[in-house]
Amino acid sequence: MPPLSQSTPRTNILKARSPGKLNLTFDILGDLPGGYHEVETLMQTVDIQDNLTFAFSRADNFSLEIKSIEFAGRAADVPVDQNNLIAKAANLFIQNIGNKVDRPETNYRISVQLRKCVPVAGGMGGGSGNAAATLVAMNSWFDSCFSNQELMDMAAKLGADVPFFINGGTQIGTERGDVLTSVEHKTDLSFLIVGPKLFGMSTPEVYRAYDEDKNDNSQRISAYAGAEALKSGNSANIAQTFGNAFEACVYSRKPELKFIANRLKKIGGYCTRLTGSGPTLYVLTKDTAESESIQKSLSDELISGINGWSDWPDLEITSFVASSTNHGVTLDVDPEL
Ligand code: ATP
Numbered sequence: 136m137p138p139l140s141q142s143t144p145r146t147n148i149l150k151a152r153s154p155g156k157l158n159l160t161f162d163i164l165g166d167l168p169g170g171y172h173e174v175e176t177l178m179q180t181v182d183i184q185d186n187l188t189f190a191f192s193r194a195d196n197f198s199l200e201i202k203s204i205e206f207a208g209r210a211a212d213v214p215v216d217q218n219n220l221i222a223k224a225a226n227l228f229i230q231n232i233g234n235k236v237d238r239p240e241t242n243y244r245i246s247v248q249l250r251k252c253v254p255v256a257g258g259m260g261g262g263s264g265n266a267a268a269t270l271v272a273m274n275s276w277f278d279s280c281f282s283n284q285e286l287m288d289m290a291a292k293l294g295a296d297v298p299f300f301i302n303g304g305t306q307i308g309t310e311r312g313d314v315l316t317s318v319e320h321k322t323d324l325s326f327l328i329v330g331p332k333l334f335g336m337s338t339p340e341v342y343r344a345y346d347e348d349k350n351d352n353s354q355r356i357s358a359y360a361g362a363e364a365l366k367s368g369n370s371a372n373i374a375q376t377f378g379n380a381f382e383a384c385v386y387s388r389k390p391e392l393k394f395i396a397n398r399l400k401k402i403g404g405y406c407t408r409l410t411g412s413g414p415t416l417y418v419l420t421k422d423t424a425e426s427e428s429i430q431k432s433l434s435d436e437l438i439s440g441i442n443g444w445s446d447w448p449d450l451e452i453t454s455f456v457a458s459s460t461n462h463g464v465t466l467d468v469d470p471e472l
Contacts, residue, residue: 149189149272151466153264154180154303155253156296157326157410157417161379162356163345167310171295172342174312177358180303181326181457185265186250187221189272194244199225206251207453213255213262220262221247224269224293231289235280243276254330254453256337258411260296267300268464275466287315303463305365307358320365322373324459327404327418327426329433331395332451336385341412344384356380374405374419382409389414391447398442402432417457426456 160177167173199222201215213219229241253261270286283301290297295311305318356378364373386393392414399407403425404418420426433454436442
């Protein structure tokens with residue numbers, strides 16, 4: 136438990152980083168009770184990370200305030216109220232702590248600053264990662280009163296993608312994507328991640344589009360085949376196993392995204408795929424140098440308007456060179472603060 140006495144100085148700041156994820160494979164197997172889809176996905180954390188700073192101060196009751204959210208130096212289009220997944224995670228944590236800690240001991244005001252790097256509403260699970268980071272940071276503050284499994288159980292209540300971010304790395308998600316099996320392998324993956332702005336299909340809309348189009352002849356995209364390929368370490372074989380069942384329904388409704396994906400396929404890399412419900416795309420590449428070279432070609436084409444880009448004059452695209460990581464949320468306590 137954090138010391139209350141003034142005589143024991145202790146930093147009241149916790150800093151956490153939550154990575155983004157890519158769905159290396161994503162398939163829909165059927166329906167689950169409660170209106171959910173049964174999915175099978177191979178997920179991978181990457182080194183594009185959001186930075187969260189939590190400042191704790193004593194108060195008469197528990198509260199959490201989100202002071203600022205910025206993306207690329209500007210205010211991000213993300214709610215700062217109790218709808219933010221950070222606030223939802225903190226409130227759930229405090230509800231659950233009841234039988235572990237005396238209620239007055241939880242009377243803190245937490246002020247949060249969030250610097251986003253993971254594209255917002257892009258299919259990279261940024262908000263889910265932030266929720267996981269909040270659970271991990273609060274658990275650290277409250278003396279690790281919950282086990283890793285208890286944190287995972289709480290995470291699952293916040294959203295299907297949240298538990299994955301507690302441990303991150305490479306994991307297969309089944310059922311709603313939240314029944315997780317970790318995949319051990321030694322392959323470092325390099326990517327160019329391409330995030331078009333101004334898209335406008337939410338995750339529920341993409342699921343609805345998928346249901347409308349449902350094509351029973353579509354090929355199975357196996358997370359287990361992806362995991363086996365990762366263990367083999369051969370990138371060309373690995374790329375063959377990647378895929379996303381949403382691509383057809385999203386590309387048919389968003390021809391500009393299909394165009395970008397086709398251009399990326401032409402420019403280079405082993406494969407270009409959609410992550411989650413999009414619109415973020417990733418190119419699997421040989422190494423960072425190849426990711427940078429594709430990034431440069433993409434930028435040159437976009438600026439000059441060649442190869443069909445002039446047909447889409449309003450496209451705004453951000454791209455990131457990224458690598459796979461073997462961890463989820465990380466925490467550091469800065470003793471200087
Ligand atoms: P999902 O597939 O869950 O929709 P995503 O990866 O596509 O997620 P997120 O960046 O997580 O995209 O944002 C999804 C939605 O959640 C957005 O509409 C956003 O406003 C909202 N949101 C709530 N809290 C956060 C947060 N801390 N960071 C980002 N978005 C958040």
